[in-house]
Amino acid sequence: MKTNILLLVISTFINSLAAQITIPAVKANFGVDAELRTGYFTGNVISTSDDWFKNNKLAAGQFIIDTAGAAGIVANYTSNPASRMLSFSRLMKPAFYSVLQNKLAIDAIFHRDFHGDDSTVFASGSNKNGMSPAIWSCPIAQNIPDKNDILDGFTHVRRDGPGVTDSLWMFGGISIENTSGNRYFDFELYQTNIVYNRTTRTFSGYGPTAGHTAWQFNAAGNVVTAGDIIFSAEFSSSSLTLIEARIWVHKNALLTTPVNFNWGGKFDGDGPSAVYGYASILPKTSGNFYTGLQSSGSTWAGPFALVRQDNSVVPDYIPGQFMEFSVNLSKLGIDPASYSNNPCGTPFRRVLIKSRSSTSFTSELKDFIAPFSMFDFPPVDAFTNLLYFCNTFPITPISVINPSPTSTYTWSTPDGNIVGTNTGITINVDAPGTYFVAQQLNVACAYYSRDSVKIFFDSVCRVMNVNLTNFKAAQLNGVAEFSWQASNNNEAANFAVEYSLDGRNFLQLATLPASNETAFADYNLSHALSKINAAVIYFRIKVTAIDGRTKYSNTIVLQNNNGNKLASSVFPNPTHGELWLSVKGTVNETAPIAVWNMQGKLITTATINIVAGENLIQLPGLSNSAAGVYLVKIKTITGSITQKVLKLN
Template structure:
């Protein structure tokens, strides 16, 4: 059973009480009743209603969080208890802009936080809302009170209808270790890609206005550009007592009457004289804009169970352990349609969830969930497996490398020829030219991204293209051996070895005349190497007999072992084998996390890395089915994210 919760909206300068929805409700077909299962509402099963997960009740209601790998995670909790303190995230199981039960789903994230002693907490002291994140301090490891220890968090955004202009709703959920006394937390929404750097225990990527992005208005109160948002909530041992909406502004902006909302009176920055701070806001028109509730009895903890602070794994949340809320961003006047002509714009980019010590907005901050990204949709990336033809021009295919099933792709060309339909994830062409593709997230959205592919054609194939393969540079102090193989060597006039310190401006090291050997030829050059910085880039400039100029791939020489090459996976697209290349300053290990293009977790591959240059076979990746994958590489000395296409 769920307890009905009275909400009192408080503000300093305006004496008012605004009644809010505190009984279990369904908003935009999503249940707000402090329960996690679809087709289940307020203690009873039903045939409709979306939610975070599904326990298996029959009905049309859908769950929004991807549960791929849940069984393996739960099994590891038993077989390897050390995994219980690992943090992980899961994204929305549906593609963005999927219509489910006549509602437009935009994004969702579930995040399991570290618990107990960890570094994603605020150091004891005066870390507060209103400060720049640059000033927040975080320890290497520190415990926090149970009532502030965040266990799981949930965020979901959808439209209350199938259209891009229907009301925009945000849903949030959070569980804490302690269930007694008052609990205070914030959902802070950033416009920038703020991140937490665990190695330096600091935040990076925050906004330019005292560590945030400020909302800006013209003299008439129209929103010129959006900024950061924070929703702060307070739960007592028996009820939700406060939910407040604030936006980051220059103090002078509070003298302007906004068109889409109104000021509620409070302004809190870093001290009483702060130029920038969070000002609380209310809807322009009367009526509720949020609802909130907490579990009044034990309730199912979802597909990933729950790991408590004592490392026990349980299947239920305790009474008052799980809290849930909804906010109508359209009603509040801060959705994209409120400040632009693009209702498909992102209302924010990152979510930072924090707990506080007391009811004061500027109370000491305690625990946090490292900022996670939302609305990070893949932008169209087009490619053709062959872009150069000679002699004859056959029908060729150009494809979208990273298609989203719900996006619309349209192709055009001004100097080529498209054979057949000019929309979809691929086209057929039969002429040289440049082909453009645009991506729409929804039929009612403007262009989201665009890309192009150029097909080249040469009617004469008398001189074959010269290709350099197996290009290596072996350094031995100031001397080095430069080697390369050249295919179709008879087409080359000379080879120029070039170097660069910035991979942009190259200078000639030595010119090597082409040999008379036809077909494949091997070249060896012993020469002094340039050593002007931590890295030097080498390439081969090929001068063909017909005057054409081509370049080889670039080889990077590390002049200092402290320089680390970013991990790189190749070939791409791949078929039978996949390789990882990197240079590491130490002997270490890397975790390679494999997700599909929608962000769903597939598997984790662990590899050992030696000091210096490494070339490691990732045969496990090549065994995956054909498709596009997102590869996240994480280690102490190297991190990278890369798209990989597998073709079978």
């Protein structure tokens, strides 16, 4: 009788547990209901919850993923069927650290996996969790079971409140080809900038301890160093059955009693003798730390549609094809606010989504979405139109060229003078000196990044009489040919050719002494570019006079055919209105472009076509815009191209 009662209690507990983790839920005002639509909950327009996308203008709630260019991508699937096999990513639409309905949205990403010639798969054999990514094997292409074939992946992190110490939640979503049988997935979160090279089919940038970064603890059980994390999800043919949390540690760490969580009793590395491995963890407090379920019925697949394994494009998921889960990182004890003095610290830097063959954590790995970055916020970039004054020094503005509406910017100077406020995206100064700007992602965060601008002043206003004209450059077979002319040549001591990869920071390439010509002289110089690994290079001439004064030519841009890294440039810069983009594309794609002024006002938008290989594309110009600094941003499959441009009168 007692045995029957005990079995009844256990059965009731298990059923209760399943009910808690598989029913639709709203966590931190984000819908975890196995559908993508904001303002919907279990198919009804009754919730104001946020979600991945929006397909009803009247629906409440914020959509998280940027859908710019979605219509063009779907249209291209029809006009160019080969594009269905391509991968792309979209980042969070709201600015990072935005407060949405009293919840702090930090970052998000949507990623479409490759199709057809997919090389982001694991070779058949012994690739497993716990191994170093250095020894994972990936073939050129391989057929994998359709229930293991990942189509799309989603990740989002937010806090359950407006503050940086409110509970931290991670949301994950995944769509797969087939829904039959049990399916097993891992969301592996790296502290390092791990990357995958499709050409060599190898991983790099992984951690230093057996291919990962290990969590470390002091004798009291406090976290000293945060490491890699993995969430393993199991879905049956009808529901989510388990999410297991593990962290990468040295096996001796299991002898320590952590302050923030409990050990779960499992440890798996690369074989039974592994020193490092993934150890399971559990919350200190009772109750589940996760929720999740899978789509039921015909569910909208989002504005990018769904490309299936046979490259057909469909608007909806079939039942069970989209799976979604949430994890309370704070309850689990792996929220930076719970173990460090920096609540704005990143819980991880890269996400690798994988599928595996069975419930065993060390079963054979199948498909993966190459590691993608999160919390990779651009550092502050300060800029002023003029860096040199003579005779008089007027009140001069210095601005942040890439401002975020959610960041706080504080300025300081050790030797100059700020007129008025020292906070905001623009300050005014009336003295030469070095001006520093510090960026906080949130007013409660520590400083995230810093930049500086140095303004020079010469009260004598010495003028060099040497003038540089007709500066030209050409490139053939890896050799650059330069030519220029100089007037008043007798005042020059030497000419230096300088180069830059960003148009701002220049290095010396070669130097020529001035000739004996007294009035007018022609100069020519050849130099190999084999050691400059970029697709676009900026060049200028620096002339140094006999008395030490210096002067620069205009800057010109040269496409380097030997560059084997993706590089891009918007030029000419400065410009009188005309703008061109030089970029080396990896695939054929349609890319949206937007131009903002320094006040954050959108000036123009357009769409350009980028082909695989070298591109030289004319962009919407600034001929009708006022003089000043503008921000040009182009979103490509491989990332965003962002460049500041100075418009002259």
